[in-house]
Amino acid sequence: MPRKTLKPRERRGMPDPHFKYGSVLVARFVNRINYEGKKSMSERIIEKAFEQIKEKTKEEPLAVFNRAMENAKPLVEVKPRRVGGATYQVPVQVRPERGTALAMRWIIHYAREKSGKPFSERLAEELLAASRKEGSAIKKREDTHRMADANKAFAHYRW
Numbered sequence: 001m002p003r004k005t006l007k008p009r010e011r012r013g014m015p016d017p018h019f020k021y022g023s024v025l026v027a028r029f030v031n032r033i034n035y036e037g038k039k040s041m042s043e044r045i046i047e048k049a050f051e052q053i054k055e056k057t058k059e060e061p062l063a064v065f066n067r068a069m070e071n072a073k074p075l076v077e078v079k080p081r082r083v084g085g086a087t088y089q090v091p092v093q094v095r096p097e098r099g100t101a102l103a104m105r106w107i108i109h110y111a112r113e114k115s116g117k118p119f120s121e122r123l124a125e126e127l128l129a130a131s132r133k134e135g136s137a138i139k140k141r142e143d144t145h146r147m148a149d150a151n152k153a154f155a156h157y158r159w
Contacts, residue, residue, distance in 0.1 A: 020047075021062050025069060025100070032104045033123075048120035053128060068130035072103035072137040076148040081157045090157045091148035103130075103137065110136035 007013075018026040026046065033042040050061035057064060073096075078089040094102070111119065111126040113136075129135025 021050075023062060023066075026062070026065065028100075029065075029104055033108060045120045045123065048118075049124040049127065052121060052124040056124070056128065064131045065127055068107065068127045068137075069100060069103050071133050072107055072130045072141055073099040074102055074141050074144045075099070077102075077144050078148050078151055081154070083157055088154040088157055089147065089151045090154050091151050092158060103141075106137040106140050110140075 014024050015027040015031060017024050018030065030039065030042050030046055033045060035042065050065070053059070053061040053064050074094050076091050077094050079092050080087050081090040082088075107126050107130055108123070111123040114122045114125075126135055126137060130137050
């Protein structure tokens with residue numbers, strides 16, 4: 001049991017902007033990649049991935065990153081709702097913060113799933129693919145949207 005009371009979602013603070021890129025989104029992404037408390041390692045991974053994006057596209061890596069996040073962000077998802085002994089998949093709109101969190105989670109998950117290359121290369125490839133509206137994270141988003149569309153008959157069960 002925590003000694004401090006947890007803050008409600010609205011008052012929970014955002015991390016400080018990333019020291020190099022000046023973006024809160026990049027800082028949140030670094031924290032999401034963080035593994036076993038080694039934040040400096042996750043910052044190095046992001047640095048290398050951004051360098052590779054810059055080499056491959058000759059474009060600003062922060063713009064590619066932001067575009068990838070926007071493209072991978074879902075707008076609707078399904079949530080299970082139990083009504084009279086039956087469980088329905090009810091489509092609901094996704095809040096912007098949750099959409100960003102899902103996009104980060106999917107991109108990192110699919111980058112980790114690949115093998116044979118260092119993680120920074122796999123992450124750079126996944127970010128580039130997402131910025132071009134390709135790749136596994138975009139496929140996951142499309143599947144989520146398709147499932148919500150297929151279950152829109154149950155939208156009146158929304159709570």
